[in-house]
Amino acid sequence: MAQAEKQPEEEERTRELRPAWSLPAGDADKIRLPVDWPSEITRDWAWGGSTGKDVRVCILDSGVDAGHELVGGLEEAVAVTIGPDGETVVAEDTEGDLCGHGTACAGVVRSLAPDCRLFSVRVLGAGFTGSGDVLLAGLKWAVEQGFDVVNMSLSTTKRQFAGILHELTDQAYFRRTVLVASAHNMPVESYPWRFSSVISVGSHEESDPLTFFYNPEPPVEFFARGVDVEVAWTSGARIRCTGNSFATPHMSGICALVLGKHRDLTPFQLKSVLYLTSTNVGGGR
Amino acid sequence: MNADLKAAVAAGVIGSEESFRTLLQSVVEVARAIFGAKASSIFLLDEEADELVFEAVAGEGEETLIGKRFPSSTGIAGWVLVTRQPLVIEDVTQDPRFGKEVAESTGYVPKGMMAVPLLHDERALGVLEVLDRPARAQFSLVEMDLLGLFANQAAIALDLLRRARKAEAALDASGEAAGVVARLAETVEKLDDERREAGLRLLASVEEVLRNDEGG
Numbered sequence: 001m002a003q004a005e006k007q008p009e010e011e012e013r014t015r016e017l018r019p020a021w022s023l024p025a026g027d028a029d030k031i032r033l034p035v036d037w038p039s040e041i042t043r044d045w046a047w048g049g050s051t052g053k054d055v056r057v058c059i060l061d062s063g064v065d066a067g068h069e070l071v072g073g074l075e076e077a078v079a080v081t082i083g084p085d086g087e088t089v090v091a092e093d094t095e096g097d098l099c100g101h102g103t104a105c106a107g108v109v110r111s112l113a114p115d116c117r118l119f120s121v122r123v124l125g126a127g128f129t130g131s132g133d134v135l136l137a138g139l140k141w142a143v144e145q146g147f148d149v150v151n152m153s154l155s156t157t158k159r160q161f162a163g164i165l166h167e168l169t170d171q172a173y174f175r176r177t178v179l180v181a182s183a184h185n186m187p188v189e190s191y192p193w194r195f196s197s198v199i200s201v202g203s204h205e206e207s208d209p210l211t212f213f214y215n216p217e218p219p220v221e222f223f224a225r226g227v228d229v230e231v232a233w234t235s236g237a238r239i240r241c242t243g244n245s246f247a248t249p250h251m252s253g254i255c256a257l258v259l260g261k262h263r264d265l266t267p268f269q270l271k272s273v274l275y276l277t278s279t280n281v282g283g284g285r
Numbered sequence: 286m287n288a289d290l291k292a293a294v295a296a297g298v299i300g301s302e303e304s305f306r307t308l309l310q311s312v313v314e315v316a317r318a319i320f321g322a323k324a325s326s327i328f329l330l331d332e333e334a335d336e337l338v339f340e341a342v343a344g345e346g347e348e349t350l351i352g353k354r355f356p357s358s359t360g361i362a363g364w365v366l367v368t369r370q371p372l373v374i375e376d377v378t379q380d381p382r383f384g385k386e387v388a389e390s391t392g393y394v395p396k397g398m399m400a401v402p403l404l405h406d407e408r409a410l411g412v413l414e415v416l417d418r419p420a421r422a423q424f425s426l427v428e429m430d431l432l433g434l435f436a437n438q439a440a441i442a443l444d445l446l447r448r449a450r451k452a453e454a455a456l457d458a459s460g461e462a463a464g465v466v467a468r469l470a471e472t473v474e475k476l477d478d479e480r481r482e483a484g485l486r487l488l489a490s491v492e493e494v495l496r497n498d499e500g501g
Contacts (some may be wrong), residue, residue: 027372062364099364100380101372124367128357128409129337131367138467154368157407182370188404205426228375228424237379242424256407 021265041276042232042285043210051111052113052256059109059249060138060180061085062129063093063101063122070232071118079122080138082130088137090121098125100233104241105151105249107232112253113260119147122153136168139192144173148259151252152198153245155190165192173197178259178267180252182244183220194219197236203227203247212251214278222274222282224250300471302453305446309341312439316415317343317399319431325397326350327403327439328362328418329447330411334393337362337412340443345393345416361400362412369409370403373424403440410443 016203023031038045056075062139066074073233079093097103123131123138128195142150150172156165169192171204181193183202193200196218203226213223226247233239251274258273259265275281311328317325324344328337335357339350358367365372375397395416402413413436456467473484 053340071354085484098359099361101364101368124364125359127333128330128366129332131358143294154370157369157404157409182368184369185371185429186404186436188369189407203426203429218461235380235382237376237381239377239379240375242373243371245368245372254408 003230030211031089034141039067040285041273043277044285045252046231046273047257047261047275050113050257050260052116052253052260054147054246054257055113055116055149055253055256056147057109057116057149057151057154057256058121058142059102059106059117060123060135060142060152061105062124063095063097063102064106064118064120065100065232065234065236066120067098068103068107068232068236070238071103071107071108072110072114073118075117075119077120077122078141079125080141081126081135082134086130087129088133090137090141093122095122095125097234098122100154100237100239101245103234104231104246105153105252108209108229108246108249109151109253109256113249116253116256116260119145127151132156132158133250134238136161136164139168141166142166142176146175149178149180149252149255152179152192153247153248155182155184156167157188157190159189162191166195166197167193167196173267176266178255178270180248180255183246185244194249197267199251199267200243201226201248201251203242203244209235209250210254211243211279212254212274213280214275221271222251222252222278226250291418300444303450305426305442305449306341308442309439309446310343312442313341313343313413315412316432316439319435320399320415320418320428322415325415326445327411328412328414330357330366330409331441337366340411340446346411356417361398362414363401365402366409369402369404369434371399371429371436373397373399373429397466399428399432401436403443405440405444410442420497422498 002046032049063079064074064077066077077093078090079095081089083089102120105225108152109116110118113193121138121142123134126134135154135182179198179199181200183193183200184190185202192198200219200221202223205227206225209225214223215223224247227242227246228240229240229246231241231246255270309445313325313327319488324346326339327341329340331338336354337357339353342350357363361372378394378396399415401413402409403413473481476484
């Protein structure tokens with residue numbers, strides 16, 4: 001049967017069966033992409049006029065206080081807990097934020113991308129002992145939901161989780177879910193921020209929320225605002241905080257802005273745009 | 286394990302907890318002094334109970350807090366432990382729930398707090414907190430690095446303490462003479478000169494009696 005005579009379903013099936021690393025003769029046209037990137041990528045091109053509208057951003061953290069004025073509401077909130085037989089359970093979150101940190105991250109993302117859609121996955125509160133399993137289950141759930149951006153201001157040092165975390169972050173990368181993860185500033189091995197499939201974030205000391213730097217010496221890829229940041233906290237409070245865990249939602253917010261304007265970017269393309277618009281690369285133009 | 290080795294291990298274990306405790310205390314005191322803070326404390330994760338326990342306190346709460354426990358995965362310390370991320374927060378009194386929670390665990394409400402996880406190899410052992418450093422224009426990343434260095438030292442001390450406790454528990458559970466003798470030796474070593482002399486004479490007599498019995 002000639003290629004042109006194939007039914008769409010069959011063509012879809014054939015494509016799935018084809019090894020992903022080959023491009024048969026004549027197929028180059030099928031993956032031809034419109035060249036609508038200007039020769040110079042500016043911030044105006046990248047996110048000018050964007051409010052992050054309809055971009056789905058997930059906060060994987062301590063829960064989010066949806067009623068806080070800086071958060072401006074949540075679409076959905078779930079909590080991961082440990083069930084009676086030791087299994088992880090994902091269910092509606094009825095407790096909200098158990099620390100304040102998740103609310104802080106949600107508020108930072110909202111301040112940069114006011115029209116994004118915010119979701120919360122709470123991975124805190126089920127005890128320390130099962131926290132690695134809870135983190136994995138929360139991330140797995142978030143990747144399955146196909147969020148556009150997942151903000152992870154957390155990491156684990158347990159090597160037993162490194163392999164499965166690596167698989168999950170790769171899966172997210174291939175499914176166009178951008179994982180933005182806090183880097184560690186202490187001399188220990190921790191994950192998932194060290195994986196190249198995520199966007200890893202450390203802090204700079206400047207006060208502009210849109211100032212971010214590309215780091216030419218990885219593993220940390222970007223530095224964003226993380227010192228003395230006014231954030232939302234529980235009980236409707238606003239407090240000032242410092243840490244890479246506050247730089248991370250700044251990068252997530254910027255990702256949401258770019259994706260709000262350029263919906264179809266893959267994580268690779270998004271990283272390229274971030275690189276080209278970094279304060280130390282494009283001069284913040 | 287031969288008898289000499291057993292005795293050596295026992296002697297190494299007995300009393301080491303106190304040394305490691307002193308080391309932890311010194312870490313919180315130096316942390317408090319360096320940052321000019323009102324208080325500093327170290328929490329150890331009790332894995333069996335899944336709780337955080339106050340192990341060392343310098344400044345406010347020094348007298349009353351040691352041994353006090355709270356949940357391992359809620360609040361600031363819980364977040365820091367679970368996420369392995371350090372956190373510096375100011376103006377915490379803005380949040381009444383937080384104020385209540387901290388006041389219950391520390392006896393007073395701080396305005397600001399630095400909290401850092403204590404990580405040793407791949408284990409998260411506990412949390413170091415520094416409360417109420419003097420308000421400055423802006424927190425700097427240099428201070429964050431300094432906090433990280435302290436945390437590293439505290440984590441090593443905490444790991445030693447944890448190991449000493451495990452070893453001592455194992456020695457107690459074995460019920461062997463080595464443990465009893467090592468504990469007795471530790472007690473005698475701590476006496477003043479006069480009583481120590483008397484204690485050593487008494488032990489020598491006990492040994493003589495036991496040897497004679499053995500011979501006869």
